[in-house]
Amino acid sequence: MKKITSVLCFLLLAAVAVNAQEYKKFRVGTGLGYAKASGEGASGGVLWALEPGYRINDQILANLRIEGAAIIRGTADATSASLDVAGISSYTLNGQYYLMNGGFRPFVGVGFGMFSIAKASIDAGSSTSVAESAGTKFGFYPRLGFDAGHFTLNLDYNLIGATKAVVTDGSTVSSTEFKNSYIGIRIGGYFGGGRK
Incomplete structure (x- = not known):
């Protein structure tokens, strides 16, 4: 019985050693980039991110993404061409699946979490103003990219609900969406x- 137990323990240890991870468990990523808003009349902006992560195994990485973006948004209402600069911060969880091991590692992933939109107010003329309330919205994003050594490049499409704004033109009050x-x-x- 002792021989059988010893053989089983050896086989279990050998199986664990064979499945051991090639990559270290913890990592912290950071990056800067370009943000392009959707909507008519929108323009680009900048973003920064911090992503502490934990490798579940060599192919799966779970991250917490803390990101800030400053973008120029366009209005969804074609009758009033309004623009504003929005500050959007997000706290999201995401997962990445690596398609291969080695020095160049492409990945695909998905994330979700909360996006906070900063309050904005714009005067579009002597009698026209646009006022928007600050708010927090749930959003998600697909992502793809690659790691090469300790360098990383990725692309996220952040899907967040539109924000309503009040447009005051003299005595006329209407609404629009950003x-x-x-x-x-x-x-x-x-x-x-x-x-390792």
């Missing part, structure tokens, strides 16, 4: 998480 969704292209690097 699109909050944006594409983020980010380059950066990470500490930890490399090969």
